[in-house]
Structure formats: structure tokens, C-alpha cells
Amino acid sequence: MQRIGLVVLPDFQPIYLAALSAFVFANISAKKTLYDVEILSEHGGMVPSSLGTMTETRKFGELDYDTLLVGGGTESVTASPAVIEFMQRGHLACRRIASICTGAFVLAQAGILDGKRVTTHWIAARELKARYPKVKMEEDRIFIIDGTVWTSAGMSAGIDLVLAMVEKDHGAELARSIAQILVVYHRRAGGQSQHSELLKLDAKSDRIQNALDYARRNLKSQLSVEQLADAAHLSPRQFSRAFRTETGQSPAKAVENLRLEAARLMMEQSRHPVEVVATETGFADPERMRRAFIRVFGQAPQVIRRNARQEMTA
Numbered sequence: 247m248q249r250i251g252l253v254v255l256p257d258f259q260p261i262y263l264a265a266l267s268a269f270v271f272a273n274i275s276a277k278k279t280l281y282d283v284e285i286l287s288e289h290g291g292m293v294p295s296s297l298g299t300m301t302e303t304r305k306f307g308e309l310d311y312d313t314l315l316v317g318g319g320t321e322s323v324t325a326s327p328a329v330i331e332f333m334q335r336g337h338l339a340c341r342r343i344a345s346i347c348t349g350a351f352v353l354a355q356a357g358i359l360d361g362k363r364v365t366t367h368w369i370a371a372r373e374l375k376a377r378y379p380k381v382k383m384e385e386d387r388i389f390i391i392d393g394t395v396w397t398s399a400g401m402s403a404g405i406d407l408v409l410a411m412v413e414k415d416h417g418a419e420l421a422r423s424i425a426q427i428l429v430v431y432h433r434r435a436g437g438q439s440q441h442s443e444l445l446k447l448d449a450k451s452d453r454i455q456n457a458l459d460y461a462r463r464n465l466k467s468q469l470s471v472e473q474l475a476d477a478a479h480l481s482p483r484q485f486s487r488a489f490r491t492e493t494g495q496s497p498a499k500a501v502e503n504l505r506l507e508a509a510r511l512m513m514e515q516s517r518h519p520v521e522v523v524a525t526e527t528g529f530a531d532p533e534r535m536r537r538a539f540i541r542v543f544g545q546a547p548q549v550i551r552r553n554a555r556q557e558m559t560a
Contacts, residue, residue: 318348367400
């Protein structure tokens, strides 16, 4: 049995507790106790969340934990000396130490992230890098594993982090069953972007949404304005004007972004050659896809694939 401790600070985000439920459902799915989970705080007792609800916690004590996690608040945080000392001891005593969202500020304050590849919520990433310049920040990642240190982006990314831990401990099948119970995707790769074009392109009308759905299903096609307009049952001129009004982008730019996101996921999660990825996602050739990757992501497709594989085998 592995003991799990989650350190919370006053005004912590309640969604951090949802990440712990992945450990709980691991016990249920396995029909035995794989994990013993505790919520910890500096003084113990009741700790208020950002919603004002109170959560019972155990006061810091012996560090007999396999995994120690810490979650931050709604903004960047500065932890007390007692919390910093506890996390520093935990880094030495525990098999792995992790942060959810702005909990990365606590680990950085403790010096645990010095020289480490890390991530946090994209809103706070640049502030963390500015305050702790020894950190190797990769702000557009779901989670990152660097040795014994795990860091994740905001909110729901903590669930991805814990699912990755369960998969590492007990295999992909158990992690997959937990994801099904939690009704979440199994599981977003650590290298996946925090920013999704599917979220940015939030069309207000059914007609534009139909055109976007058509584009996502037919990325291999040319996807001209005329095709998209036909899917929306509008004239090309009406469609272009309505599309820009609702999404803030031209149809051509939106299609390229959808292709880039699909291509990135294929590079991270499949073994298809670059040529196949380029064809399947509608790029004219691998060189055109490579130039688009460098322009938008700052890295070539092969580099993104290599980084994703390194994270999975870390």
C-alpha cells in the first residue's frame, strides 16, 4: 500500500480534491487498498477552500509517504517557513513529490524546482519563471515529469497527473478503468498543450458550429471557404463574415490551427511517420507542416514527439 499526502493551504481550490479521487477509485477498481490518502496542513484541523467550505486536515508529522502533493490557491502563493521545510524534507523522504496548478510556487520557493523542467497554470507560468529564474518553465504543458518531481497545469490537469501516477504504479488498464469511472479522457499526454483550438473556436450559432464540426471531420480535405459555407448553409460571403464575427478568426486561419492541434496530438501519441501525420491532417507536405510547427510551437514535429516520449518513459 502506498501512502499519499496532499498538502493544502488556506483558500485552496476544491477541485484539487478531485485529483485525489483518482487514487480512491484505484482502490475501488482494484478491489483492494492500493493507496491510503490523507489531506495535510501546517496546523491541522479545518482549512477553508476558496469557496469558503471547510476541509478536515491532518497536521504535519512524520513523512512516511510514498507521494507528496501540494496544491496552491487561485493565484501565486508564498508558503510559510513550516510548509517550505515540510516540502523540503518530503523531497528527500518521498519517492516522488508533485504540485497541482500554483502549488508549483511552493516547490519553487523550497528550491525543489531549481534546474527542473516544470509547468503550472498558463496564467501564472511567467510570474513563476520571473520569481524563480532557475526553473526551466514549459508553460504550455498539461504535466511534466522530471526525475522524482512532477508538476501539472491548472485545475483538471491534476487528474491527468494522478492518472499518470496510477498508470506508472499499476499499469495502463487500471488507469483506464479509473478514467472511465471519472468520465474523463484517458488520459491527456503530459506534453499536450494547455490551449485547445476547440475551446477558442466557440461558435455561437449552429451554422458556424456545423462548419467547424465538418472541418474537424475532414481535415484531409482541402476545406475551402466554399466547402465550409456549404456545410453552414450560407453563401461564401455570408459565411466568411459570420465566421470571423463569431470566432475572431478567418476560416483559413481556424482550419490551420485545427490541423496543427490534430497533428501535434498525432506526433505525441502515435508512431506514424511525419509524412503520414502531414497527410492525415491536411498539410500539403511534411515541410509545410514543419514550418507551421516552428512558427506556432517553436519546435519541429520530431522534437515535440521526442519530448513526449521522454516524458512517458521518465
